[in-house]
Amino acid sequence: MQGKPLVMLLAVLYGSAFLAGFNENLVNMALLSIMGEYGVDSITAQWLVTGYMIVATVVVTCMAFFYRRFKLRTLFFSASALSFAGSILGLFAPNFMLLLIARLIQAVGTGIFIPMMMNTILAVTPKNKLGTFMSIGSCMITFGPAFAPVACGGIVTALGWHNVFLVPAIAMALLAVLGFFFIKNLDTSPAHLDMPSVALSSVGLFTLSFGLAELTANTLVALASLAAAVLCIVVFILRQLRCAHPLIDLAPAKSITFWPTLVLVTITMMSTFSMSVLLPLYFEGALGTTAFLAGVIMLAPVLANTFITLLGGRIMDKRGEWPL
Template sequence: MQKKSSAALLAVLYASALIAAFSENLVNVSLVDMMAEFGIGANTAQWLVTGYMLVTAIVVTISAFLYRFFGLRRLFFFGGCFLIAGSIVSITSASFPVLLIGRLDHSVGTGIFIPTMMSAVMAVARRKQIGTYLAIGGAMITLGPALAPVVSGVMVTGFGWRSAFYPPLIIMGLIMIAGFFLVRDVAEPVKLRLDVMSVAMSALGLFLFVYGLSIVSSAPLQATAFIVAGVAVLAGFAYRQFKIDNPVLDLRPMLNKRFRPSTLLVMVAMATTFSMSVLLPLYFQRSLGMDAFAAGALLLAPILINAFTSLVGGRVMAGSGAWPLLPIGFLIVAVGQAAIVVLSPNQTWLGVLVASVVVYAGVGVVLSPSQSAGLSRLDLSQHTYGVAILNTAIQVAASIGPSLFIGVMAARAGSVAAAGTSEPEAQAFGFSAAVLVATIIAIIGVVVSFVYSRSLRSAGRTVSAGPSPAQH
């Protein structure tokens, strides 16, 4: 009975994580229509994506506290209410600021559901099953963004961009009904004090850093000032976490030299995949003149390939470890992005699509194994903190990537258009410039993963994607 109860509980949490991940990519194919309705540019519209991920990152930062303070059941319903409220506000929005508020409501739900699902798996799954259950959760998180562009594209093309918010509204309502009967606390809530100063510092630091990246191409000096200020505030946040009794984000795992590189690799992989999910629809629509449905449908192939290679990467990691899996995966990413840089100015959708499939395949190979490599090096007592750090790194990377790359794209497209180039061609050159920056970052990933995976191999320990996180 207990086993059946746990399976039903996890099924509901998997479904909620699926909808949360679905919401991440919900507006990507709608941005062009929203820009037209509200009379805004790409740099402003991208805050529907960047702001979403920024708030998600902040919520994920305090997710461990929320999980322990409220308990699973109450936290589940909090997340559902935010997702439903965000959908309603977005549907009824009459201005861009109101729409942004709706998206930020959505993001709180996402920040709650994804780490909550992972924490619940760690709490109820048997040790030998943790890897399998986490892989299922990872598949849900991958499937959500894969479905979002297609579903959203159909809704936007047929009924307008507001209609894209109805599916998460309706499905989340059904999940909450199921959760009323099936979701239970898996541990007693613990009365803790939330360090408000830490939350404020993380929010301010992330905002300054991400905003600086968004204007790095158009206003380098101002961008540098914002980035430096953001780094300083985040450094203060990190220092504070080591000094207070109940840190918002316990950073002790970062003292482990075998864990730190995995955090960087996870960020590189996530920044790549999430940024491409924003940049590709803009390229297909603004350079090639496709509608939202076509742009969303073309994204389905890369993301499904990503889901498949994620399973392959997990199996290889379980059997052979991080070497040579991680450097090969990041090399695949870099090669695919280099091909996009070359092909995209020619405004050829097929070549860019094939190269994108290569990029997403490479990300699938490395994302989960990079997490497993780091978590397996932690003691069991630090697992929850390691998961929280990696979840935070994922969301931070997902906010940094679009902000940086769309800023580069807009600046390059503007300079090319000013020289007399047509708008579609200028957008193509801007897209190529953004992916070039992403290629350089992927090459850094190749170098770091090479050194890191070799060091793990030299340590004489096999990293597995399955039971390893529960063995230490």
């Protein structure tokens, strides 16, 4: 694939990844308003973000199977339908539980969109330009969370927090129309999904997040949850090393050069996503700023990150070594 078909295919996938990233921070600027309307505390409200990330992560771990098993158009339109349905449910959610369900439905779409974009880039782009195309994809994932606080902060300030769900609903509808014309199927191959591994990863992520969230509120429950998380993670790793069809290929972890990057990326992502929740609460709650101003303040560091990402992609193309 090359020329205009390739450009348009990638443009739709880039747009979908941008929207997936946008949805990650969709409600961050509205957390105070949600807490006030539904009468929930900050620990409960943050599950709109944490729960979203857990579900998205579990889906991402399954994408190696989905990408090989299902055609690209099937994956794209399934993710589009889930993202749109979650946005509409969030727009009209009358209580916190339905709002949380809406976020979890959106998260499934996000878990499909981002690895689908990355896998398609690997499959259809020239290898000597892979760094550039991958860095653009990374920028879309970064731009989404960066612009969500600004756009949603303005919407919350001017129109009320429910209306933040209008943005992804309209954008997803437009992308689905474009996808009908420009998303083309790629080859599929036999694949197997190890359900025990899916269950272990899901329970491990939930108990880890729950334990960390409850650490200051209920120490004994938190420690028990963290112990369960460690147990699930250990069993998950052992199963990946022994089962015939592992959910995640842990072969790269055997290389000593893999670990420094993994640790740095983990620390970076933990800092990014924790600050995306805590800073809006601080700016709006403690400093008394508007949701829009808080979003503008949070935009600056992400734009700096985007610039470095693009630069890194160019360096990768220039100095990277690609097998023939």
